[in-house]
Amino acid sequence: MAQVFTKSMARNIFYGGSVFFVLLFLALTLDTSLTLPERDQRHQLDPSTEVGQRIAEGKRLWEHNNCIGCHTLLGEGAYFAPELGNVYTRFGNNKEAIKAFIQSRPAYGIPGRRSMPRFNFSDAELDAIAEFLKYSSEINTAGWPPNKQG
Amino acid sequence: MTATIATHQDRYPPGDLAIWIFILAELAVFAIFFAAYAFARMGDVALFDHYQATLDKDAALLNSLALITGSYCVVRALAAMREDHRAASVRWLIAALGMGTLFLVVKSLEYAHHLAAGVRLSTNTFYMFYLSLTFFHFMHVIMGMVILAAVAWKAHRGGYSAREHTGMETGGVYWHMVDLVWLILFPLVYVMR
Amino acid sequence: MKYRSQAVARPYFIAAIGLFLAQIVFGVILGIQYVVGDFLFPEIPFNVARMVHTNTLIVWILMGFMGAAYYLIPEETERELYSPLLAHVMFWVFLAAAALTVAGYLIVPYARLAELTGNDILPTMGREFLEQPTITKVGIVIVALAFLFNIGMTVLKGRKTAVSLVMLIGLLGLALLFLFSFYNPTNLVLDKYYWWWVVHLWVEGVWELILGSMLAFVLIKTTGVDREVVEKWLYVIIAMALITGLVGTGHHYFWIGAPEYWQWWGSIFSALEPLPFFMMTVFAFNMVNQRRRNHPNRAAVLWALGTSVLAFIGAGVWGFLHTLAPVNFYTHGSQITAAHGHMAFFGAYVLINITMISYAMPLLNGREANSMRSQVLEMWSFWLMSVSMVFITLFLTGAGILQVFLQRFTDTPLPFMVVQEKIALFYWLRLISGLVFLGGLVVYITSFFVAARDARQGIAPVAKDAELAPVNP
């Protein structure tokens, strides 16, 4: 009588199953790649346009100052400070309000409270960050977050 | 035949137990998918009914018959092997592979038709389910055919006998699982409304 | 220790524990900053402390994996490591890169660090968990390649067991997927989509292979159960892990701009993700129950069993709690996520590394097991860390539920910062649990010194390695 549960069959299932689901995942990724242009606002990113350049610069500043270390962006990041994927709409679709908020942070924080560092951005840099956050808010995120509070 | 072997055969299904664990996991995925389809349909019955009517029931019937026949071929292949008719067994396996190929061709034609009509996963919830369920199953048919081809090759090379053919049983139950899933999928997605 | 070259694992293990301590110290700082917002501000702002906390975690877990590989691969392949020297050199390269990176985080502002390391040439910084300067990432790739070469050559020339092959596949996947950390387009959706190929496909994909093979190795050694049995379970478990985990990546694609069918695919597959972890628990307890010997290292067995249980609770149960799209719509990016992250990382990857260290360190020091006194300390540290981590998780879950309700679910949603103040009580309780955790870690570290002293005084472990009669099936 043959063995009921063999190691070689378990191994075959591991290899076969893994290849199968890798291929399935890649197939779904392919469809995603084809569908994303309708959802991810990539037309705004054209580097030959001024807006596209501002967004790219804004993302660069976002990364160079590790904003994700406190905030979330589309729900990902740290959970220490407010969600910023929708901050543009939360601030009344107003880039100036975003700029004013970043600029008004005191250098030594607010005693006893969570404080955002003072970054001393130039006006052009503030523009870029605000443009990047506006772009983020326009990505089709399937209705998330549930409300403007993020 | 000793008592231990008898109880052993009574208690465990044919084939390697490892494939059964795998089959259970796969069936669990399909079960959740089917239930998800039914409950998603509750949210928009009109949409589901409308787009269900665009599916090709003739093709689905042909495919159902192909898979059932394919399953039957594998049953006969095993029966032949149990009587040591190796050549007949291989012929039945090749017939099963033929049925699998027929399924893939018909299904591909259906996909080509839908793709030409601009249907994608994101078109609407019905097509999302239709394409997801059938494509996931489609991949299983391919997987089952790869397994059957390996089994047929080994049978051809004399790797199985009336006494020892666990590998063929293992491949067989996987192929039947593919059939089993389609037998639910066909009425659920094509007929029921 | 059967092969001399296994000794290269020792510095890796020691560095891993050292970095673990640093990680927890920064974790406590973060815990304080959650309730006393301006603690250490502006010298060490929250984002810097968090970066140190998460990056030291990743580095020490990788150190642990590498040490584990250097320890178990010679024993599995039954030959000396291909190049112990290369392993030593790479250890110092890796440690130096990690130390310099952390020092960079703490000494200069992050933007300055990005400038100094030429991030504009190939921008990869400033994304969660991948904050390391590009040059550090290149260093990681070099270390990983040298490591894989070393391990791969050893496996190629030696006996090929399931444990060593699975470990090798896991490490290979780890290295390959890390390459996606160099892809950073301006398109935020694409950035996030492939960022998960590093993060999710590591922790819910290839790392599970490494975890499984380490657990299988320790169980084979400590229980004496037939390798054939352990290895077939290993294959089944990791097969399930990949079957559910690969498409399970979709649970991260619900709200980042990816198509909406991911809500179905992600929910369905990740609903099954607890399965491999559950199988792992059943497997570990089965193996220990069917043991054919009583290994004198009781602590290692406790860590192994603890891994299987807490990985299931943290990764399996707490993951499932918020993985379904309709639930995740409300919990995404809340303290619920933090609760799950803490328990899952601790249960799965912290504990498996400690299991390995606990099993291997005495052997690397020339004894089969530590003195009973030292083992009792280890067991205390297990319970202190595990129970406090359970409480951290529960308090964060409580905070998360309230946060979700007040900020997202009610008819009158409150702003983020207002909600944070309302749930501060949970953060205080979490901080207390965190301090207990730190205490547990100190006890763990103490156990090594107690073991060394007892060994000098010739105190043997209490239990002799008694061969058990084969357990009846």
Place this chain on the structure above:
Amino acid sequence: MSSSNPSRSFVIRPCTQVYLALMGLTATTYLIGTAAAPEQGPGLGLSLLVLGFALLKSHLIGDYFMGLRGLHGPWRWVILLWLLIPGGLILTAFVLSA
């Protein structure tokens, strides 16, 4: 399924009987699906009948093709259980949405 007794070969094998039953039930399902006007469909009653056919067919496959018939213990029931859970959920959803 097979026997060394040569007289058995003149009888239709049980597996062939099952095969014919499966084909017949599938054809019936198809006829039910196509008989009604395309925009109307077979309606709840016939749909549930079709679901019942599907579960019966799957049970036959499990028993006769996958070889679960004659087993004792949990494996005997595992496919049936699998059929009943999603079957029950589908039934619930269709009844509720009718």
